[in-house]
Amino acid sequence: MSSFDFANGAPKTFTEGDRAPHYSLNWDMVKRIARLTRVQFRPPADVRRVYGSVLLPCVALILVAAANEVVVYYTGLIPSEYYSVLVAKDTNAFYPLLGRSLGIVVAAGLGQSLVTFAAGRYQVCTRLVLSHCIQTRYLRPLPTAAGGPVDGVAATEYNHHSRLPVPPTFSSPLYRIVDGHLVDNPDQRITQDVDKFAVASSQLLEQLVLSPILVIYYTVQTWEITGYFGPLLIYLFFVLGTIISRFLMTPVISLTWAQERQEGTYRFQHVHVRNHAGPLTMQRGHHYEHLRLNQALRLVTNWQRRIVNRRFWLNLSTNVFGYLGSILSYLVIAIPIFNGWYDGMDDPAQVASLVSKASFIAMYLIFRFTVIVQQAAAFSDYAGYVMRITQLLDTLEMLTTKDGAVSKPAETKVDSDEDSVVKFSVGSVAKHRTLVAGTTGTQVSPTATATTALAITIDHLDAVLPTGYTLFRDVTATIRVSDHLLVTGPNGCGKSTLIRILSGLWTAERGQISLPSSPALNVSSPPPGLPFLDQDALPRLPQPYHSWQPAVLFFSQQPYLPFGSLYDQIVYPNAAIDTLNDFEVPTTRPWVTKLTAACGIRQRHSSARRGSDSTGHAVRYADGLPYQAPPRTSSSHSSVGSGNGDYHHDPGHSMAGPTSGGPLDLKLAANRSSHEAVQPSNGQDPNLSDSDSNHRGPNIDARSPLPALISDPDLRHLLHRVGLGRLAHTLPLHEPFSATDWTTRLLSPGQQQRLVFARLLFLNPTFAVVDEPCSSIDAAGTADLYALAQRRGITFLSVSHQPDVLATFHRQHLAFDGEGSYMLSRI
Numbered sequence: 001m002s003s004f005d006f007a008n009g010a011p012k013t014f015t016e017g018d019r020a021p022h023y024s025l026n027w028d029m030v031k032r033i034a035r036l037t038r039v040q041f042r043p044p045a046d047v048r049r050v051y052g053s054v055l056l057p058c059v060a061l062i063l064v065a066a067a068n069e070v071v072v073y074y075t076g077l078i079p080s081e082y083y084s085v086l087v088a089k090d091t092n093a094f095y096p097l098l099g100r101s102l103g104i105v106v107a108a109g110l111g112q113s114l115v116t117f118a119a120g121r122y123q124v125c126t127r128l129v130l131s132h133c134i135q136t137r138y139l140r141p142l143p144t145a146a147g148g149p150v151d152g153v154a155a156t157e158y159n160h161h162s163r164l165p166v167p168p169t170f171s172s173p174l175y176r177i178v179d180g181h182l183v184d185n186p187d188q189r190i191t192q193d194v195d196k197f198a199v200a201s202s203q204l205l206e207q208l209v210l211s212p213i214l215v216i217y218y219t220v221q222t223w224e225i226t227g228y229f230g231p232l233l234i235y236l237f238f239v240l241g242t243i244i245s246r247f248l249m250t251p252v253i254s255l256t257w258a259q260e261r262q263e264g265t266y267r268f269q270h271v272h273v274r275n276h277a278g279p280l281t282m283q284r285g286h287h288y289e290h291l292r293l294n295q296a297l298r299l300v301t302n303w304q305r306r307i308v309n310r311r312f313w314l315n316l317s318t319n320v321f322g323y324l325g326s327i328l329s330y331l332v333i334a335i336p337i338f339n340g341w342y343d344g345m346d347d348p349a350q351v352a353s354l355v356s357k358a359s360f361i362a363m364y365l366i367f368r369f370t371v372i373v374q375q376a377a378a379f380s381d382y383a384g385y386v387m388r389i390t391q392l393l394d395t396l397e398m399l400t401t402k403d404g405a406v407s408k409p410a411e412t413k414v415d416s417d418e419d420s421v422v423k424f425s426v427g428s429v430a431k432h433r434t435l436v437a438g439t440t441g442t443q444v445s446p447t448a449t450a451t452t453a454l455a456i457t458i459d460h461l462d463a464v465l466p467t468g469y470t471l472f473r474d475v476t477a478t479i480r481v482s483d484h485l486l487v488t489g490p491n492g493c494g495k496s497t498l499i500r501i502l503s504g505l506w507t508a509e510r511g512q513i514s515l516p517s518s519p520a521l522n523v524s525s526p527p528p529g530l531p532f533l534d535q536d537a538l539p540r541l542p543q544p545y546h547s548w549q550p551a552v553l554f555f556s557q558q559p560y561l562p563f564g565s566l567y568d569q570i571v572y573p574n575a576a577i578d579t580l581n582d583f584e585v586p587t588t589r590p591w592v593t594k595l596t597a598a599c600g601i602r603q604r605h606s607s608a609r610r611g612s613d614s615t616g617h618a619v620r621y622a623d624g625l626p627y628q629a630p631p632r633t634s635s636s637h638s639s640v641g642s643g644n645g646d647y648h649h650d651p652g653h654s655m656a657g658p659t660s661g662g663p664l665d666l667k668l669a670a671n672r673s674s675h676e677a678v679q680p681s682n683g684q685d686p687n688l689s690d691s692d693s694n695h696r697g698p699n700i701d702a703r704s705p706l707p708a709l710i711s712d713p714d715l716r717h718l719l720h721r722v723g724l725g726r727l728a729h730t731l732p733l734h735e736p737f738s739a740t741d742w743t744t745r746l747l748s749p750g751q752q753q754r755l756v757f758a759r760l761l762f763l764n765p766t767f768a769v770v771d772e773p774c775s776s777i778d779a780a781g782t783a784d785l786y787a788l789a790q791r792r793g794i795t796f797l798s799v800s801h802q803p804d805v806l807a808t809f810h811r812q813h814l815a816f817d818g819e820g821s822y823m824l825s826r827i
């Protein structure tokens with residue numbers, strides 16, 4: 001029985017009495033292993049370019065292990081030589097033998113250490129490649145729901161190589177897997193299971209790859225000493241051991257799978273408790289949490305106990321076989337001796353030496369077989385991890401087609417005019433259950449028409465829950481620029497659902513929506529300047545939009561604050577690229593730097609492999625919406641051009657003082673300086689596209705940190721304007737705190753919402769679709785923030801429970817009654 005059902009969503013929750021699903025070493029497992037090996041050894045070109053190939057450490061491990069086997073062979077022969085020398089009392093031969101054996105023993109120690117070292121490098125490389133490949137598929141943007149792929153373009157192509165219009169709605173495998181419970185603990189599979197897979201596979205590689213050669217070699221050697229009888233006996237011994245192990249191993253594979261699953265759940269519960277330490281303590285929830293954690297611990301240890309029980313029999317058989325093997329070697333050598341093969345040897349030293357040598361060779365042949373049998377335990381772990389990782393890969397593949405293309409209806413089309421409005425039909429074909437993300441995606445047939453109207457339109461939209469309950473019916477509304485819409489209604493009436501449908505997370509039962517698409521991403525030339533500064537002073541740029549200004553920005557009810565610095569919170573999702581591309585942790589010691597500098601050798605830095613964006617056009621895709629950062633500019637960002645001379649400083653920059661209620665006087669770094677002031681001094685042409693630069697491969701030492709998208713004074717000013725002035729002057733702007741979750745620990749809910757609002761002001765979309773963005777902010781603060789945003793030309797679709805405060809800032813009011821109906825009125 002499989003506890004895992006891709007088609008129908010939620011996995012079963014294991015209870016203590018549950019049986020683990022049945023996974024065994026069958027043809028399916030072989031195919032899974034082959035598939036994972038392909039991903040491991042043939043990663044996409046960009047992964048290979050950054051991390052290198054696993055092949056190299058793999059070959060190194062095999063060669064080192066082979067060399068080690070040679071040394072082991074000579075080590076094994078040492079005793080027979082000592083027997084010979086000692087029995088003959090040959091002092092002349094003794095001392096040279098002593099010296100030689102010392103050398104061999106040192107070589108053996110070195111060989112073993114090198115094998116461990118090579119295995120470690122192989123594990124690291126395997127983990128890097130596999131986790132990276134899976135993460136890429138996990139977080140890739142997936143144009144879906146109301147949308148679907150645009151003109152047959154694969155999801156992955158919505159990156160910096162694409163110049164297509166950005167579809168307005170996106171989903172992601174991440175969201176679908178998590179929201180639809182398609183796979184348990186995907187994070188654990190990517191982080192922990194891949195790591196354990198790497199360890200188990202290196203162990204198998206080290207032990208098993210050389211085994212056939214060694215088995216053949218030692219079989220020939222044994223045959224020469226004992227005749228056919230010795231190898232025959234040993235082979236029978238091996239076959240018996242394999243059969244027994246096969247039967248004992250199968251249940252352990254399934255149990256390992258189940259234990260890893262429960263392990264993830266247990267860990268997740270601990271993370272949950274840690275993240276809510278304050279609220280649960282305040283509510284005196286210790287006892288409850290304690291019981292819950294105990295229950296989870298009991299479940300995980302229950303699986304562990306079952307594994308230990310099963311392993312006992314597996315270990316018993318492998319250990320007994322191990323010891324039997326050592327006796328078998330003497331049995332093998334006893335046969336020719338008792339048969340009188342060596343009766344002609346008069347010299348007892350010669351006989352002793354021969355027995356020693358023969359027993360070593362026979363024993364080593366048995367040992368190789370024993371190693372193979374003993375790998376049964378390692379293999380059961382390995383197979384369990386293979387199962388878990390490939391299940392995740394299967395699901396990711398199910399959500400996107402093989403090469404990243406989303407399964408698409410053939411008639412999908414979009415007008416590539418930059419000012420187009422992409423219109424998607426979201427109704428008619430969708431089934432009830434397609435409302436909830438996590439199903440296999442849209443059954444919707446998107447159609448696209450281009451219009452010049454810049455608006456969000458909702459046309460006869462129905463939303464039905466999977467249970468069949470109709471949340472709302474026939475919702476129709478149009479939000480044109482400055483025609484702000486306020487959505488209100490009782491809890492659970494479907495306000496957030498409307499936003500989820502608009503954003504593409506969910507599909508609707510019936511109806512149409514149309515959203516302005518963000519313009520085609522233009523990476524071939526730097527943008528002319530940021531369009532959103534000094535709104536009162538500068539006229540808004542005519543459409544088409546500036547290439548990195550999103551047309552529609554969605555903010556969910558829960559303010560999302562990513563891991564990162566204060567600066568990152570503002571420019572998200574733009575900010576992370578520099579650190580995301582920081583593939584290599586700098587490991588160079590200061591003395592190495594000095595030495596290499598003295599010798600005139602250039603070092604490879606952590607930034608050396610940031611090949612994908614060496615043009616200075618930072619393009620980020622963290623939420624699936626591509627943005628193009630401004631070109632390289634001067635900046636007061638502490639990390640920009642600091643001391644490296646790559647960027648000219650703009651002396652003309654002046655810090656705008658805080659102005660309460662006045663025009664938002666943000667002078668972002670990129671806008672401040674003219675383009676001629678931002679030519680990198682390293683000679684790179686900023687007009688090069690990313691793809692151009694990619695063709696050149698990683699540009700070692702050729703680039704500097706990305707420029708800041710907003711200067712420190714401007715960032716402080718922005719924070720001040722949204723009521724976070726104290727924060728701006730007490731917290732470091734660029735250093736991420738040691739605690740990754742500092743935002744939720746140090747900031748009050750209201751401050752978190754203000755921070756998200758600051759981001760909104762920075763990104764300055766044409767439309768902002770926001771779900772209770774000021775629920776924790778007082779009325780005056782809410783009014784201030786809305787006024788600020790509207791002065792910057794942002795048009796709102798706001799969900800709120802504060803109609804009194806927000807009515808002033810909206811022109812239309814859509815009020816759900818909680819019974820499926822609504823009323824749309826002008827304010």
Ligand SMILES: Nc1ncnc2c1ncn2[C@@H]1O[C@H](COP(=O)(O)OP(=O)(O)OP(=O)(O)O)[C@@H](O)[C@H]1O
Pocket residue numbers: 179436465466471489490491492493494495496497498
């Ligand atoms: N993933 C889901 N699967 C099934 N039903 C869901 C899911 N998420 C929400 N719902 C249901 O959809 C209904 C509408 O939820 P929604 O979040 O849209 O309400 P809302 O109007 O925004 O409420 P509130 O004012 O409390 O935020 C609720 O009854 C909720 O139980």
